[in-house]
Amino acid sequence: MSTVRITSRDLPVAELGPVDPLPPLAGPPAAPYELAGGDLPDEIVRNAAYGYPRTLLPYLVQDGYGRRRVTTALTTAVVDNGILRAEFAPGWGGRLLSLTDLRTGRELLYRNPVLQPANLALRNAWFAGGVEWNIGTRGHSPTTCAPLHAAVVTRPDGVPVLRMWEYERLRGAVFQVDAWLPDGADALRVYVRIRNTTPDEIPMYWWSNTAVPEEVRVLAPAARAFCTAYDGSVSARPVPVQDGVDRSYPPRNLHAADYFFDTGTPQRPWIAAVDEAGHGLVQTSTARLRGRKLFVWGASTGGRHWVDWLSPGNSGYAEIQAGLAATQYEHLPMPGGAAWSWLETYGPARVDPVVAHGDWAAAVSHVDGLLPAPAALDAELAEADRVADRAPDAALFAGTGWGALERLRRTASGLGWCDETGTPFGADTLGPEQEPWTALLRDGTLPDLTPDTPPPSYVGGGGSEGDWLARLAGGGWLAAYHRAVLAHQCGEVVSAAADYRESLAHKPSAWALRGLALLDGAAGRRREAADRLAEAYRMVPDCRQLAVEAGDALLAADRPADCLALIDAAPPALRTHGRVRLLEVRAALAAGVPSRARDVLSAGLVVDDLREGETSLDALWSAAFPNEAVPAEYDFRMH
Structure with missing residues (x-):
């Protein structure tokens, strides 16, 4: 049976x-x-x-x-x-x-x-x-x-x-x-x-x-x-x-x-x-x-x-x-x-x-x-x-609340949705990630969140961008920021830049600064991108991902010494992360300080989220130790 x-x-x-x-x-x-x-x-x-x-x-x-x-x-x-x-x-x-x-x-x-x-x-x-x-x-x-x-x-x-x-x-x-x-x-x-x-x-x-x-x-x-x-x-x-x-x-x-x-x-x-x-x-x-x-x-x-x-x-x-x-x-x-x-x-x-x-x-x-x-x-x-x-x-297990949110959005907009009889998206699955968006649908405004912490989630996808943009037409730093992100993901760079700047005019935030920096980088304005990302990181010095983005931008702008300075000033817990240590090796080699790169690699560098096909470790080892074979622990080469 x-x-x-x-x-x-x-x-x-x-x-x-x-x-x-x-x-x-x-x-x-x-x-x-x-x-x-x-x-x-x-x-x-x-x-x-x-x-x-x-x-x-x-x-x-x-x-x-x-x-x-x-x-x-x-x-x-x-x-x-x-x-x-x-x-x-x-x-x-x-x-x-x-x-x-x-x-x-x-x-x-x-x-x-x-x-x-x-x-x-x-x-x-x-x-x-x-x-x-x-x-x-x-x-x-x-x-x-x-x-x-x-x-x-x-x-x-x-x-x-x-x-x-x-x-x-x-x-x-x-x-x-x-x-x-x-x-x-x-x-x-x-x-x-x-x-x-x-x-x-x-x-x-x-x-x-x-x-x-x-x-x-x-x-x-x-x-x-x-x-x-x-x-x-x-x-x-x-x-x-x-x-x-x-x-x-x-x-x-x-x-x-x-x-x-x-x-x-x-x-x-x-x-x-x-x-x-x-x-x-x-x-x-x-x-x-x-x-x-x-x-x-x-x-x-x-x-x-x-x-x-x-x-x-x-x-x-x-x-x-x-x-x-x-x-x-x-x-x-x-x-x-x-x-x-x-x-x-x-x-x-x-x-x-x-x-x-x-x-x-x-x-x-x-x-x-x-x-x-x-x-x-x-x-x-x-x-x-x-x-x-x-x-x-x-019911045996709960998934995410995004299906329930999408049903609410479609209903509020008078749009069609699917038959949920066999695949229900219960309102009880709505959680903290969906809460700002349920508030927007219900009240017409986003909650007044502090810019010191990152927004918990984003919307868009599935053809919903235009509807969410219309609902975000009100004022406030967060609404302008989310409008910018929606425009940015659709490739509308002029609108995105204007909305990022409007968000910053309401309240300075690392998130809007970072958005402008990405637009700078995509347009080839490497120095501006590096300056903005470094400034954004100074606003949230515990954000490891922003530290790495800022360091990458400084290297792209041919400023390896500034990248090393950013790393040296980072909190100790952040400095020991594999991605930050990988950045340190790259910056040290670019700055002409191969001994510092060799010290990090010799001590053992583990990048927990090394990308499939990414050859950064073996390439950096070869640059730091040009006459030595790549150790097995640094060899992730697919070909």
Whole structure:
């Protein structure tokens, strides 16, 4: 008999900590590849040029974590039918942490024994393992380390469903993930629905990313893949053998790489990871989720360092992924008011190991022949669509209050909203982050907050910018500041500058000064940007992120001595932070004081939120110690 229940399990966790209080106005992490024609299909090139957001606002960056892990009772939702047991973390993006075959005790995923955030997601924080749900724009989702709403829903056949959902603020979409295990089934069903709650077309992105042990062969129905080698290139290459090496075995890849399998438009896309005995995981879906990908960290020192950074002291892993488009460089146009849905399954692979590890075409055909017929999945999808708006029986976990706020805004503005019957956004979820905006909707003014502390949140996204701007037309430093931020994120620099100055005329604040400085920097006025950021930091000397921004600006203005002076005057607790110490190394080298840089590096420098692909540590080591090899602990090179 299938059940859904809330429980907990002890796990070493590095807590997220506070968010960066500074709105990410400089834009999201830059896309590292500019796709061109050649052997890439026109559809991919066209979709890759469409839909990338100007900034990640209204989200704030999650950079407050460290590397100290404390055993924590992590809340989980468990779906169990006596054959499989699936364990989800609704407080951490709804991640499927574990999928266990109860008949054999075999774990089907890579189950990370720790929860250690690292800087790989759009909002910085991300952690490895399990199955992750990514929506909105290219990269690990803004919701990947955020809570989702969760509840139990009962299907007409009596089988309970774990439903998780949230309002995605960047695109103005509501997404839900329904997971269940039919009685007697040996594959987890996952139904995903995305609803565009706006009347306008929005760019859409979705990838379900599954971590698996790396000692496997990965199979997918394709004869070629669009390959990314983290050296700036993307090309179509045959699979599985490239340069004499069978790349379908993750450990045989020297460097980190992406393989987007060219599956065409199959009725039932799939991807599988099987070990030498023919056991493993197979993921299938209905046709809408067409893309399939293998990601490997590679066998280089940098790749292995990343694996250990994310899962300290544990074995390696690879990822098999499934998405709406052929590659992860693409967004698809989603019409206004549209709803997209599909069904995924996750279950044990039990295949002939000789065939599975032999000829590629024969192995693919063998696995394909063991999978359910496309018509069967289509029938299950149709039934799941009929259950999608069924009201929850019992709430299990609360997500954020942003969906409830958006409903209030739409109602106050006479705008349409979605049917909340199956995905309710209760007023009881509204909290301190939403409070200034509920007050604005209710009273017509923002609360009178002191400029000494940063605003707790920001709005925009999903086409709401114009409405919020109109509501912020009143006076006061905070209203003018938020108008400036809304204009800034939309690229309206003249209006943004005027509103930042109006905010400063009401009351001086580090936040408005910083906004003007970013406009200066974007316009090439480096000295002005550095002066304003340094002044802003002096107003809030405990703000580590502003200290780093001010130091970066001083270096960009060729003022390394001033940068070192800023660091020397910082509070002791701030000076020891990895990002500030990294800044100190850069400034010391630029100022011609390599001994100071060598002292910091020799003492051991740990940057808790070092970015994926960021080579600052190895490059700085080489600059400080030009005749010495880069130590393994400073080597995060992806290629």
